[in-house]
Amino acid sequence: MALTPEAGSSARSWGARTLSRALPGLKVYGIALSLSFGVIAVISAVLGYSVPEVLRTLVFSSFRSFAGLKSTIKISIPLLFTTYAFFIPAKMRFYNCGAWGQMLFGGAMTAVVALLLADWNLPSVVLIPLLVITAILAGGAFALIAGYLKADYDINPIVSTIMLNYVAIQCVGFFCTARGFLDPTGGYPQTKLLPSSAALGFVGGIPYSFLLAALTVLVVSVLINRTRLGYEINAIGYNPVAAQSYGIDFRRTLMLTFFFGGALAGLGGGLEVMNIHNRLLVGFADISGLELGALGILATLVVGENPMAVPVSCFLMSVLLVGADRLQRTMQVPVELVFLLQAMIVLLIVITRAKLSAKR
Amino acid sequence: MLVEMKSIRKVFGEVVALNDVDFSIEKGGMHGLLGENGAGKTTLMNILYGYYQMDRGEIKFEGRPVKVLSPQDAIRLGIGMVHQLSTLVPEFTAVENIILGTEGRRLSFSIGGERAGILKLCEEIGLSFPLQVKARELPAGIKQKIEIIRALYRGAKLIILDEPTTFLVESEFDQLLKSVKRLIDQGITVIFITHKIREVLKACDTVTVLRKGKVEGKIDRPEMDRERLVKMMFIEKDIKITESALPRVQLPDCPRSESPVLSVQNLSVEAGEKGVGVNNVSFDLYGGEILGVASVSGNGVKELVGALIHPSRVKEGDIRVKGESIRGLSTLEVFARGVFFTPEERVQEGILIEGTIKENILLGHHGEKRFLRHNLFINWEEAGKAARKTIDEYGVHTPGEDFLIKRLSGGNIQKVIIGRAFVGQICLLVTHNPTVGLDVSSVEFIFRKLVEIRSHGDAVLWVNEDLDELMMLSDRIAVIHRGELKGIFQRDQFDKYQIGLAMIGA
Numbered sequence: 001m002a003l004t005p006e007a008g009s010s011a012r013s014w015g016a017r018t019l020s021r022a023l024p025g026l027k028v029y030g031i032a033l034s035l036s037f038g039v040i041a042v043i044s045a046v047l048g049y050s051v052p053e054v055l056r057t058l059v060f061s062s063f064r065s066f067a068g069l070k071s072t073i074k075i076s077i078p079l080l081f082t083t084y085a086f087f088i089p090a091k092m093r094f095y096n097c098g099a100w101g102q103m104l105f106g107g108a109m110t111a112v113v114a115l116l117l118a119d120w121n122l123p124s125v126v127l128i129p130l131l132v133i134t135a136i137l138a139g140g141a142f143a144l145i146a147g148y149l150k151a152d153y154d155i156n157p158i159v160s161t162i163m164l165n166y167v168a169i170q171c172v173g174f175f176c177t178a179r180g181f182l183d184p185t186g187g188y189p190q191t192k193l194l195p196s197s198a199a200l201g202f203v204g205g206i207p208y209s210f211l212l213a214a215l216t217v218l219v220v221s222v223l224i225n226r227t228r229l230g231y232e233i234n235a236i237g238y239n240p241v242a243a244q245s246y247g248i249d250f251r252r253t254l255m256l257t258f259f260f261g262g263a264l265a266g267l268g269g270g271l272e273v274m275n276i277h278n279r280l281l282v283g284f285a286d287i288s289g290l291e292l293g294a295l296g297i298l299a300t301l302v303v304g305e306n307p308m309a310v311p312v313s314c315f316l317m318s319v320l321l322v323g324a325d326r327l328q329r330t331m332q333v334p335v336e337l338v339f340l341l342q343a344m345i346v347l348l349i350v351i352t353r354a355k356l357s358a359k360r
Numbered sequence: 361m362l363v364e365m366k367s368i369r370k371v372f373g374e375v376v377a378l379n380d381v382d383f384s385i386e387k388g389g390m391h392g393l394l395g396e397n398g399a400g401k402t403t404l405m406n407i408l409y410g411y412y413q414m415d416r417g418e419i420k421f422e423g424r425p426v427k428v429l430s431p432q433d434a435i436r437l438g439i440g441m442v443h444q445l446s447t448l449v450p451e452f453t454a455v456e457n458i459i460l461g462t463e464g465r466r467l468s469f470s471i472g473g474e475r476a477g478i479l480k481l482c483e484e485i486g487l488s489f490p491l492q493v494k495a496r497e498l499p500a501g502i503k504q505k506i507e508i509i510r511a512l513y514r515g516a517k518l519i520i521l522d523e524p525t526t527f528l529v530e531s532e533f534d535q536l537l538k539s540v541k542r543l544i545d546q547g548i549t550v551i552f553i554t555h556k557i558r559e560v561l562k563a564c565d566t567v568t569v570l571r572k573g574k575v576e577g578k579i580d581r582p583e584m585d586r587e588r589l590v591k592m593m594f595i596e597k598d599i600k601i602t603e604s605a606l607p608r609v610q611l612p613d614c615p616r617s618e619s620p621v622l623s624v625q626n627l628s629v630e631a632g633e634k635g636v637g638v639n640n641v642s643f644d645l646y647g648g649e650i651l652g653v654a655s656v657s658g659n660g661v662k663e664l665v666g667a668l669i670h671p672s673r674v675k676e677g678d679i680r681v682k683g684e685s686i687r688g689l690s691t692l693e694v695f696a697r698g699v700f701f702t703p704e705e706r707v708q709e710g711i712l713i714e715g716t717i718k719e720n721i722l723l724g725h726h727g728e729k730r731f732l733r734h735n736l737f738i739n740w741e742e743a744g745k746a747a748r749k750t751i752d753e754y755g756v757h758t759p760g761e762d763f764l765i766k767r768l769s770g771g772n773i774q775k776v777i778i779g780r781a782f783v784g785q786i787c788l789l790v791t792h793n794p795t796v797g798l799d800v801s802s803v804e805f806i807f808r809k810l811v812e813i814r815s816h817g818d819a820v821l822w823v824n825e826d827l828d829e830l831m832m833l834s835d836r837i838a839v840i841h842r843g844e845l846k847g848i849f850q851r852d853q854f855d856k857y858q859i860g861l862a863m864i865g866a
Contacts (some may be wrong), residue, residue: 231719239713246723247690
C-alpha cells in the first residue's frame with residue numbers, strides 16, 4: 001500500500017508538517033511560473049523589447065504606485081465573484097461557464113431596479129441593501145435555469161450556461177438602450193447615472209465592495225468546509241452514485257449550488273454597477289477585452305481545491321492584467337503577450353500538478 | 361518453456377510489489393497464479409503484458425529474451441490478457457469490439473468478412489454469444505468470452521485471465537472452464553490469476569503461489585492439496601478453511617425475535633436500466649436471523665435492495681420496518697429507523713472515491729443530530745471521533761482518518777463501508793455481495809461481523825452470489841429469479857443443487 005511519508009509521522013512538529021505538505025504545491029507553482037516567464041522573456045527578446053524592462057513592468061506595475069495597487073484591487077473584486085461562481089459548482093464536478101452571463105444579468109437587474117425606483121428617492125440604507133439583494137437573486141435565478149435544465153432534462157450545464165451568456169448580453173444591450181434608460185449624451189450603449197443614493201462609494205480609493213468581497217471569501221470557505229450543504233456538494237463531486245445511495249438529494253444540492261454560484265456572480269455584477277460605473281453599460285463585465293467569466297475559470301484552475309486561495313489567485317491574475325495594460329501603454333508591447341502568459345501559466349500549473357500527483 | 365520470468369523486481373514508491381520473482385510455465389495447459397490480494401499476482405502479469413515496466417529482471421518468451429514495452433509488444437508476441445474489469449467499449453457490439461484495433465492502416469474493411477472469421481473462430485473454440493448486441497447490454501460472463509475471442513483473434517498463444525471469476529456465478533464459471541479446456545485442447549496456454557484455492561484445485565495443471573511479492577513455490581497437479589496451498593498462502597495467519605476453501609465461521613444458536621424486523625409485502629418495483637424489476641415479492645425477516653438472498657445477477661435483487669433504501673421507488677406493496685411502513689420516506693429517514701446498507705459495487709456505489717476516510721464514515725450519517733451543529737454545520741470533531749473509532753475497532757490499515765480512501769486496499773475499503781453501518785444503532789443490515797474480490801482474512805472478518813449482528817438480536821439481509829458462503833452462514837435462503845420469489849429454503853433443507861436450480865428458474 002502506498003502511504004505518503006508525511007501523513008504517517010505525527011511526531012514531527014506542526015510547522016514541519018505544514019511545510020512538507022505545502023512543498024509539493026509550491027513546487028508546482030515554482031516550476032510553472034518560471035517556465036512561463038522564461039517563455040515570455042524569450043518572446044519579448046525575439047520581438048526586440050528589453051527583457052528586464054518587460055518583466056519588471058509586468059510584475060511590479062501594481063506595486064510601484066498606489067494607483068497601480070488600487071486598479072489591481074478594483075479588477076480583483078469582480079474577478080473574485082466570477083471565480084467563486086465557477087469554483088463552487090466545480091466542487092460537485094459541474095462546470096458553470098456562465099458566470100459572465102450571471103454577472104451581466106445581476107448587474108442589469110440592479111440597474112433596472114435602481115432606475116425604476118429613482119423617483120422614490122429612497123435613502124441609501126434602504127436602497128443599497130435592496131439593490132444588493134436584487135443582484136443576488138437575479139444572478140442566482142439566472143444560474144438556476146441551467147441547474148434546472150440539468151436536474152430535470154439532463155442538459156449539460158456547460159452548454160446551457162454558455163448559451164445563457166448570450167441571453168444575458170442581449171439583456172444588457174436591451175436595457176442600456178431602452179427608452180427612459182438610455183443616456184442620450186453618452187454616445188455609447190449605457191444607461192443614465194443611477195440615483196446617487198445607490199452609489200456605494202470609496203474609502204481611500206478602495207471601493208466599498210471590497211468589504212463584501214472579503215465577507216464572501218469567509219462565507220464560501222465556511223460553506224465548503226464546514227456546512228452540511230458543503231459536505232453534500234463535495235460528496236457528489238467525489239462520487240455522485242455513492243452520494244445518492246446514501247441519501248444525498250442530488251436535485252436539491254444541484255439547484256442550491258447553481259443558485260449560490262450564480263448569486264455570487266450576480267452580486268459581483270451589481271457591485272460593479274453600483275460602485276464603479278454608477279450605471280449599466282455594455283461591456284462592464286470585461287477587462288482588457290477578456291470576459292470575467294473565463295478569467296474566473298482560469299483563476300479556479302490555478303488554485304485547485306482550496307477556497308481560501310481564490311483571493312490570492314484573483315489578485316495575482318489582476319497583477320498581470322494591470323501589468324499588461326501598462327506594458328501596452330508605456331512600451332507598446334501587444335497585450336496579447338500577457339494573455340499568452342496567463343494561458344501558459346494556467347496550463348503549466350495544471351500539467352505540472354497532474355505530473356507530480358501521478359508520480360506520488 | 362513458453363514463458364520464463366527471472367528475478368523480476370518492481371517497486372511502487374516505497375512498496376516492493378515484486379521481490380526477485382521467478383515464474384515459468386510450460387507450453388500448453390492451465391497454470392494457476394495464486395495469492396492473497398496485494399501478493400503481486402496482477403503486477404507480475406501486467407509486466408508480462410507490457411502494462412508496467414520491471415525495475416530489474418529478464419523475460420524469455422518461447423526461449424528468446426524479449427522486451428515487452430507495451431501491450432502492443434505483448435500482442436505481437438502472441439500474449440493476450442483478459443482483465444478483471446471489462447475493457448470492452450460499451451457502445452460497440454461484440455464484432456466491433458473484437459476487430460477494434462486490428463483495422464491497421466486500412467481505410468475501409470468489410471465488417472461482414474471479419475464477422476465470418478470471428479464466427480469460425482467461435483465455432484472452433486465452442487464459444488457462442490450474440491454478435492450484434494452492444495457490450496453494455498451483456499452480462500459479465502459473456503463479456504469475458506468476447507475478451508477471450510478478442511485475444512485469440514489477435515493471434516494469442518498465451519492468454520492471461522485476471523481473476524476471471526470475480527463477477528461470475530458458479531454455473532458461469534463452469535461454462536468458462538469448459539471453454540478454456542477447449543482452448544487448451546487447441547494448443548493455447550492459459551494463465552489463471554486467482555485468490556481462490558478451490559478454483560485452483562478444480563482447474564489448474566500447475567500452480568505458482570505468491571505471497572507478499574515473493575514466490576512461495578510451484579506445485580504440479582498431483583501434489584496439490586488444500587492444506588498445502590493454504591499454508592503457502594498464509595504462513596503466519598491462523599485461518600481455518602472449509603471444504604470449499606472459505607474461512608470457517610460457526611453459526612451459533614440464537615433466539616429469533618417474536619415479530620419481524622423487516623416485513624416485505626407484495627412488493628413490486630420497476631426495472632432499472634438493465635435487468636428486471638421486482639414482482640410481487642413478500643417475506644419476513646426476524647431479529648437474530650441472517651436471511652440469505654440467492655439470485656443470478658440481473659434478476660431484480662438490485663432493484664429489491666434499492667427499494668429498501670429508496671422507498672420512493674416502490675411501485676406497489678409495502679415495506680415495514682419493525683411494524684411501521686417506510687413507504688414514501690427518504691433514504692436518510694430510512695437510515696434513521698435503524699436500517700443501513702452496503703452496496704454491491706464497493707467502489708462505484710459505496711465510497712466517496714476522492715474523499716477522506718472521515719468524510720466516508722460520515723456519509724449516510726450526515727443528517728444525524730450528533731454530527732451537526734444548529735442543523736447547518738458539520739461537527740467535524742464528532743465525525744473524526746467516529747472515524748477513529750471505526751479505524752481502531754475494525755483494524756483499518758491507515759495512518760489516520762484524514763487519509764484518502766482510494767489509497768486503501770479493497771479489504772480495508774470494505775471495512776470502512778461495513779464500519780460506517782455501525783456508526784449508529786442498527787436493527788437491520790442490508791448487504792450486497794460484501795465479500796466479492798476479498799482475500800480470505802478479510803472475508804473471515806466480514807463473516808464474523810454478520811454473525812455478531814445476528815447474535816445481538818438484529819437482522820441481516822444478505823444478498824450474495826456465492827452460494828457456498830450463503831449456505832455456511834444463512835438461517836434461511838430466499839431465491840429470486842426474474843424478479844419473483846422462487847421459495848425460501850430453511851437451513852436444514854439447504855441443498856446446493858436444489859437452490860441452484862431455483863436460481864435459474866427450473
